[in-house]
Amino acid sequence: xxxxxxxxxxxxxxxxxxxxxxxxxxxxxxxxxxxxxxxxxxxxxxxxxxxxxxxxxxxxxxxxxxxxxxxxxxxxxxxxxxxxxxxxxxxxxxxxxxxxxxxxxxxxxxxxxxxxxxxxxxxxxxxxxxxxxxxxxxxxxxxxxxxxxxxxxxxxxxxxxxxxxxxxxxxxxxxxxxxxxxxxxxxxxxxxxxxxxxxxxxxxxxxxxxxxxxxxxxxxxxxxxxxxxxxxxxxxxxxxxxxxxxxxxxxxxxxxxxxxxxxxxxxxxxxxxxxxxxxxxxxxxxxxxxxxxxxxxxxxxxxxxxxxxxxxxxxxxxxxxxxxxxxxxxxxxxxxxx
Numbered sequence: 001x002x003x004x005x006x007x008x009x010x011x012x013x014x015x016x017x018x019x020x021x022x023x024x025x026x027x028x029x030x031x032x033x034x035x036x037x038x039x040x041x042x043x044x045x046x047x048x049x050x051x052x053x054x055x056x057x058x059x060x061x062x063x064x065x066x067x068x069x070x071x072x073x074x075x076x077x078x079x080x081x082x083x084x085x086x087x088x089x090x091x092x093x094x095x096x097x098x099x100x101x102x103x104x105x106x107x108x109x110x111x112x113x114x115x116x117x118x119x120x121x122x123x124x125x126x127x128x129x130x131x132x133x134x135x136x137x138x139x140x141x142x143x144x145x146x147x148x149x150x151x152x153x154x155x156x157x158x159x160x161x162x163x164x165x166x167x168x169x170x171x172x173x174x175x176x177x178x179x180x181x182x183x184x185x186x187x188x189x190x191x192x193x194x195x196x197x198x199x200x201x202x203x204x205x206x207x208x209x210x211x212x213x214x215x216x217x218x219x220x221x222x223x224x225x226x227x228x229x230x231x232x233x234x235x236x237x238x239x240x241x242x243x244x245x246x247x248x249x250x251x252x253x254x255x256x257x258x259x260x261x262x263x264x265x266x267x268x269x270x271x272x273x274x275x276x277x278x279x280x281x282x283x284x285x286x287x288x289x290x291x292x293x294x295x296x297x298x299x300x301x302x303x304x305x306x307x308x309x310x311x312x313x314x315x316x317x318x319x320x321x322x323x324x325x326x327x328x329x330x331x332x333x334x335x336x337x338x
Contacts, residue, residue: 102143105328106131113322116312127315130174130304132325134159135332138166144328145171153199153323157183161190172196176268176323178239181209188213188224199227199268199304202240204254211259225265227304228252228289232281233272240269243285252293264294266302266320271310279305279317 109129117126133141134155141152141163150170154160155177164173173191175198188195188210201207207226214224229240230248241248255262267286271278282305290298304321306314311322326332 102140102329103147105330106144106147106149109324109327112312113315116315120316122315127319128321130176130321130323131328132176132307132323133163133329134177134325136329138163140329141167151196153325157187161187164191164194169194174199174323176200179206181206184209185213185216188217192217193219193222195224197225197227197265200229200239201226201255201262202229202231202251204251204258207255207259207262211261214261223261223263225263226255227266227268227302228255228264230267230269230282230285232269232278232285233275235272238270238272243281248285249288249293252289256293264301266304268304270307271305273309276310276313276317279314279319283318 113127113129114124117124128151129149130151130153131141131144131149132153132155133144134153144152145168151172151174152163152167153174153176154163155175157175157177157179160173160175164171171194173195175187175195177200179187179198179200184206198210201210210224210226214222228248228251230243231238231240232243234242234244241251252264255264267282267289269278269282271282282303286301286303287298290296290301294301302320303318304323305317306312306319306322308324308327311319311324314322
């Protein structure tokens with residue numbers, strides 16, 4: 001597993017001609033990363049310890065898989081397992097700056113997204129980021145909002161309804177957690193048009209509840225976007241309609257015909273950890289749904305897949321929407337959740 005370490009270097013200290021601010025050490029990436037700095041950096045930094053020119057601690061998020069250097073105005077992409085990369089900056093690292101903040105973490109994720117799109121020859125607007133803010137206070141969401149983030153994802157209906165009242169009206173809310181059918185109407189009524197998408201529709205019962213709630217909104221011709229959640233791993237612990245038989249196609253047909261106030265915008269999955277074939281399965285499901293049921297180009301349907309630990313792999317396989325939370329907002333506190 002990749003392990004990020006904090007390296008503190010004064011403005012006078014250099015490694016391989018650069019100021020050193022972050023170092024990723026892992027069983028797969030250490031040698032390749034260090035090699036990019038030449039023999040001096042290799043001799044000093046391969047492994048888990050450093051020489052007296054730097055000190056380390058473990059107070060850096062484990063998924064910050066990049067190495068930031070100073071004294072160069074250029075940017076370089078370094079592909080490790082997929083899109084781990086080196087980021088250059090023109091200023092040396094300041095030891096007085098906070099190690100982590102929502103603003104810097106968001107920029108870090110956005111940079112990784114763009115680096116991955118570039119590495120896979122994809123247009124820069126191919127993949128959108130949903131910032132998953134469950135259990136986080138509104139103050140942290142506002143920090144992301146103030147630097148341009150507008151799409152937020154929540155897992156709990158009551159928490160989303162509360163936050164939507166406090167956040168600006170132009171936030172686009174995605175519901176991405178399990179939704180009990182009896183919570184559908186209160187959620188839709190509370191948010192109205194601010195609820196852009198429910199990503200976790202895996203049954204006709206839930207779809208009908210959402211459809212009825214939308215029809216009860218005061219706005220004329222109101223609609224709600226949904227994603228069909230697909231269980232691509234076959235795990236009993238995962239929600240969603242099965243991808244291995246005709247259940248998916250039948251569900252899409254029923255929603256299309258019976259839920260006229262819902263708009264099927266795409267498919268969503270939570271794959272098994274480390275099983276990238278789940279992403280490929282969702283791509284295949286999209287083709288079947290588009291061609292056999294909705295009679296539309298497959299590319300017109302969204303693919304919501306990939307989270308903090310695997311979103312680069314998801315992008316490489318066609319994700320148009322990724323859900324990233326802890327990398328932006330930090331570890332979550334579930335003490336008040338049931």
